[in-house]
Amino acid sequence: MTVMPNSTEGRDIAYQMHPNVNLRKYEKSGGLVIERGEGIYVFDSSGKRYIEGLAGLWSVALGFGEKRLAEVAKAQMEKLPYYHTFAYKTHGPSVDLAEMLIQLAPVPMSKVHFTSSGSEANDLVAKMVWYRSNALGQKDKKKIIGRIKGYHGVTIASASITGLPRNHESFDLPLDRMLHTSCPSFVHFGEDGESEADFTARMLKDLEDLILREGPETVAAFWGEPVMGAGGVLVPPAGYWAGVQAILKQYDILLVVDEVICGFGRTGTLFACERFGIAPDALVLSKQISSSYMPLSAILLNDKFYQPIADESDRIGSFGHGYTASGHPVATAVGLENVKIILERDLVGNVQRLEGQFLDGLAKLAGHPLVASSRGVGLLGALEIKPWAGTASGDAATAVQAAVQDAGVITRNIGESICFCPPLIITGEQIDDMFAGVGKGLDAAAAARG
Ligand code: PMP
Numbered sequence: 001m002t003v004m005p006n007s008t009e010g011r012d013i014a015y016q017m018h019p020n021v022n023l024r025k026y027e028k029s030g031g032l033v034i035e036r037g038e039g040i041y042v043f044d045s046s047g048k049r050y051i052e053g054l055a056g057l058w059s060v061a062l063g064f065g066e067k068r069l070a071e072v073a074k075a076q077m078e079k080l081p082y083y084h085t086f087a088y089k090t091h092g093p094s095v096d097l098a099e100m101l102i103q104l105a106p107v108p109m110s111k112v113h114f115t116s117s118g119s120e121a122n123d124l125v126a127k128m129v130w131y132r133s134n135a136l137g138q139k140d141k142k143k144i145i146g147r148i149k150g151y152h153g154v155t156i157a158s159a160s161i162t163g164l165p166r167n168h169e170s171f172d173l174p175l176d177r178m179l180h181t182s183c184p185s186f187v188h189f190g191e192d193g194e195s196e197a198d199f200t201a202r203m204l205k206d207l208e209d210l211i212l213r214e215g216p217e218t219v220a221a222f223w224g225e226p227v228m229g230a231g232g233v234l235v236p237p238a239g240y241w242a243g244v245q246a247i248l249k250q251y252d253i254l255l256v257v258d259e260v261i262c263g264f265g266r267t268g269t270l271f272a273c274e275r276f277g278i279a280p281d282a283l284v285l286s287k288q289i290s291s292s293y294m295p296l297s298a299i300l301l302n303d304k305f306y307q308p309i310a311d312e313s314d315r316i317g318s319f320g321h322g323y324t325a326s327g328h329p330v331a332t333a334v335g336l337e338n339v340k341i342i343l344e345r346d347l348v349g350n351v352q353r354l355e356g357q358f359l360d361g362l363a364k365l366a367g368h369p370l371v372a373s374s375r376g377v378g379l380l381g382a383l384e385i386k387p388w389a390g391t392a393s394g395d396a397a398t399a400v401q402a403a404v405q406d407a408g409v410i411t412r413n414i415g416e417s418i419c420f421c422p423p424l425i426i427t428g429e430q431i432d433d434m435f436a437g438v439g440k441g442l443d444a445a446a447a448a449r450g
Pocket residue numbers: 057116117118119120122151152153154225229230258259260261286
């Protein structure tokens with residue numbers, strides 16, 4: 001298809017530098033222009049309809065076109081479109097959302113601090129970890145442990161905690177203080193003949209060995225997503241989180257849980273911490289907090305984390321961090337309304353009711369000749385694509401994703417996986433439609449492969 005220079009596609013190629021693409025390839029191919037959205041569907045500029053099987057970027061819990069969020073945004077824009085939370089000022093929307101998050105938190109939390117993206121939030125928690133260690137006089141306790149395939153964002157500290165080579169290579173990252181332990185995905189890293197229980201024990205031993213090698217007095221915090229998302233929807237084995245927490249406790253290491261994808265019902269409980277029995281010291285939230293209608297993220301800190309930071313700010317004179325948009329009134333007003341709707345419509349219950357159907361649908365697709373296996377939890381899942389002759393790493397999943405998109409379902413290919421994370425408002429019938437489209441795409445990819 002030729003791209004006309006004056007079209008949106010042509011002007012996009014001419015003027016915009018996109019995130020997460022091969023920039024040279026983009027200059028030739030351009031991108032799919034998405035024009036509008038309605039419920040679980042989005043429509044491209046030719047009017048073609050797609051099921052958004054990844055809820056945008058794992059985020060549009062309420063689907064597209066939720067009028068109540070638009071109305072709240074408009075009302076807040078008219079009343080107080082902007083104010084900050086610096087210099088002893090505050091405003092109602094940020095207070096209301098902070099209060100609600102403390103009330104809903106999976107474990108007792110003391111304070112909420114707002115930022116605008118998952119990356120910013122994780123980056124700031126890393127700074128808070130160092131600030132706290134300094135406050136406690138633990139000048140050497142600064143190292144942070146993330147995990148291979150973990151994803152926590154792309155700013156300097158959060159990209160360093162992320163365990164994906166693309167986010168490090170040529171950026172001169174990770175920072176020296178950031179270490180990575182093994183990825184607890186049995187399908188990808190289990191060894192021949194190893195049981196899942198033995199695999200879990202090996203993962204835990206790897207973590208403890210790393211802490212002991214570095215010296216526990218130098219390790220300040222461990223970071224993890226309950227279920228890894230952008231690493232390819234990697235569900236940890238039973239016993240993993242209990243084991244990790246026992247080790248962290250033994251060596252006095254803070255636990256930072258990143259629920260940027262898992263939060264607000266995705267895994268069938270309001271927070272995945274509940275489902276996996278995790279008690280974090282800091283909890284990072286974003287995406288479904290506002291269904292991404294507005295950029296918003298939140299950091300919840302428990303007393304153990306917050307109190308030394310407050311003492312240090314008192315000693316220095318101020319907590320020297322903040323953004324122009326920290327707690328932005330329109331973003332927090334939209335976030336509050338969004339969370340209210342998730343609760344009112346019992347979307348967590350919807351996930352619980354549909355989980356079986358969703359996972360069964362994926363398991364059925366695993367019978368397709370191009371699919372090796374399926375996995376998932378709640379409404380978060382993935383298919384593992386079998387590479388075929390002549391494909392380099394990831395090519396098969398790229399081809400399947402493109403064919404599935406042609407068949408009317410937008411998903412995301414990550415490595416050899418095709419990932420699913422539909423809006424939480426999806427119905428059983430729509431899940432069947434989504435997987436029927438995926439089946440068609442798989443057949444088309446198989447036919448094209450020959
Ligand atoms: N943490 C996790 C678990 C994420 O999935 C993401 C985004 N995919 C981030 C952090 C970074 O969020 P953002 O893109 O808003 O910076």
